[in-house]
Amino acid sequence: MKVKLWGVRGSIPTPLTSAAIESKIIQALSLAKPGDISSEESVRSFVSELPIFIRGTYGGNTTCIEVETTAGDLFIIDCGSGIINLGKELMKREFGRGHGVASIFLSHTHWDHIQGIPFFAPLYVAGNRFNFYSPIPDLEDRILYQQKNTHFPVSFERMPATKRFFQIGTDEYSYINDVKLYTKLMPHPGNAYGIRIEDGDSIFVYTSDCEFTINEIEDIQNYEQFFADADLLLFDSQYTFQESVIEKISWGHSSSSIAIDIASKFNVKKLILFHHEPNYDDEKLSGLLANAKTYTSVNKKVSDDLTIDMAEEGKVYEF
Numbered sequence: 592m593k594v595k596l597w598g599v600r601g602s603i604p605t606p607l608t609s610a611a612i613e614s615k616i617i618q619a620l621s622l623a624k625p626g627d628i629s630s631e632e633s634v635r636s637f638v639s640e641l642p643i644f645i646r647g648t649y650g651g652n653t654t655c656i657e658v659e660t661t662a663g664d665l666f667i668i669d670c671g672s673g674i675i676n677l678g679k680e681l682m683k684r685e686f687g688r689g690h691g692v693a694s695i696f697l698s699h700t701h702w703d704h705i706q707g708i709p710f711f712a713p714l715y716v717a718g719n720r721f722n723f724y725s726p727i728p729d730l731e732d733r734i735l736y737q738q739k740n741t742h743f744p745v746s747f748e749r750m751p752a753t754k755r756f757f758q759i760g761t762d763e764y765s766y767i768n769d770v771k772l773y774t775k776l777m778p779h780p781g782n783a784y785g786i787r788i789e790d791g792d793s794i795f796v797y798t799s800d801c802e803f804t805i806n807e808i809e810d811i812q813n814y815e816q817f818f819a820d821a822d823l824l825l826f827d828s829q830y831t832f833q834e835s836v837i838e839k840i841s842w843g844h845s846s847s848s849i850a851i852d853i854a855s856k857f858n859v860k861k862l863i864l865f866h867h868e869p870n871y872d873d874e875k876l877s878g879l880l881a882n883a884k885t886y887t888s889v890n891k892k893v894s895d896d897l898t899i900d901m902a903e904e905g906k907v908y909e910f
């Protein structure tokens with residue numbers, strides 16, 4: 592299975608500001624020694640070794656994940672603004688000729704998970720086929736509503752690709768071609784659903800958005816089937832621990848320490864901290880990742896085998 596991250600930001604798209612770019616350039620130049628900038632090759636080598644918060648960005652697009660199964664089937668999970676760049680890539684392939692087929696899973700219909708749909712170019716090409724899957728019974732109505740003419744000039748019906756909607760159950764397996772899907776209701780205002788994809792021996796679990804509080808942790812065994820033995824877990828870690836337990840209770844999101852506890856308990860191999868807070872810049876996110884790694888090393892209950900990444904737009908995982 593191959594998983595590519597196209598959108599990792601929570602709540603609202605967050606473009607880099609001019610001031611942020613200037614700050615990155617100043618930090619980079621401040622670190623450079625004369626030998627680092629003596630040739631184009633040395634500049635490239637120097638830049639490639641800078642930390643991501645100086646040389647680049649974790650990304651500002653809202654949630655969208657591409658999954659390619661071993662059989663070559665395409666799954667798209669959530670349709671935040673990240674789906675726009677995915678759409679540009681797909682248009683270079685069979686989707687540009689109207690021969691594309693993809694399954695789309697929507698965790699829920701908060702704006703940051705559907706706002707890319709009106710700008711997803713493959714939906715404007717007749718012949719492409721998109722099958723939408725979700726436990727949400729009125730999903731089609733909600734998508735149609737987003738593109739009423741008071742909100743957008745092109746209605747969803749007038750996008751010429753073929754769109755079909757399928758409601759799938761929770762706490763049970765659904766089968767699409769060669770893969771097994773298992774969905775689970777997550778604690779989140781207005782409800783959201785996590786999805787587990789099993790492709791042969793490879794397991795990918797996606798849970799955005801979710802707020803795991805002390806209540807859920809007490810009953811965490813209810814989630815065992817959903818999380819168990821995942822090769823890759825994308826988990827909502829929008830807040831710091833302080834925010835999640837004191838300042839932003841019931842806002843619908845979790846922290847990295849809760850994500851780590853759950854990942855470790857259920858034998859997850861790699862945890863990706865995801866759905867970044869829009870108010871946090873790249874340096875803050877790098878600091879949160881460092882804190883998360885410290886937490887895993889000092890907490891004896893956390894498995895030594897668990898590895899952690901901060902979700903980064905454009906990154907690909909194959910397992």
Ligand SMILES: [Zn+2]
Nearest residue numbers: 601602703800
């Ligand atoms: Zn969200």
Ligand SMILES: [Zn+2]
Nearest residue numbers: 701779783800
């Ligand atoms: Zn949400």
